[in-house]
Amino acid sequence: MSPARLVWPSFADSQRGGLTxxxxxxxxxxxxxxxxxxxxxxxxxxxxCWRQARITQSEDVARLLRNMAREFQEAAAKLDSGLLxxxxxxxxxxxx
Numbered sequence: 001m002s003p004a005r006l007v008w009p010s011f012a013d014s015q016r017g018g019l020t021x022x023x024x025x026x027x028x029x030x031x032x033x034x035x036x037x038x039x040x041x042x043x044x045x046x047x048x049c050w051r052q053a054r055i056t057q058s059e060d061v062a063r064l065l066r067n068m069a070r071e072f073q074e075a076a077a078k079l080d081s082g083l084l085x086x087x088x089x090x091x092x093x094x095x096x
Contacts, residue, residue, distance in 0.1 A: 038072035039079045050087040 037045065045070045053065035069087060077084045 001069065037075075039076050042072050042076035043085045046070075046076060046085065047087050 049065045049072060050068035053062045053069060056062045056065065073084050073087060
């Protein structure tokens, strides 16, 4: 496997729900295979986002973290049996 060529990304800002979202425009397509998260890494990312959503004081940040947790959870499920992994917290947004 050859090392990935590094490219400095350019960014574009957009507004969503009063928050500024920064996205990279020119990400390098030569990403090595080991840079893609595996099932256990995706589950850990989802659990970390879920825990942080539960303890943050900002409802906007909590909402974004819950969304990120769900995206990581769904990505992990696609790599496994299709069942969503348990994140170790309440399922209702109202309880988070």
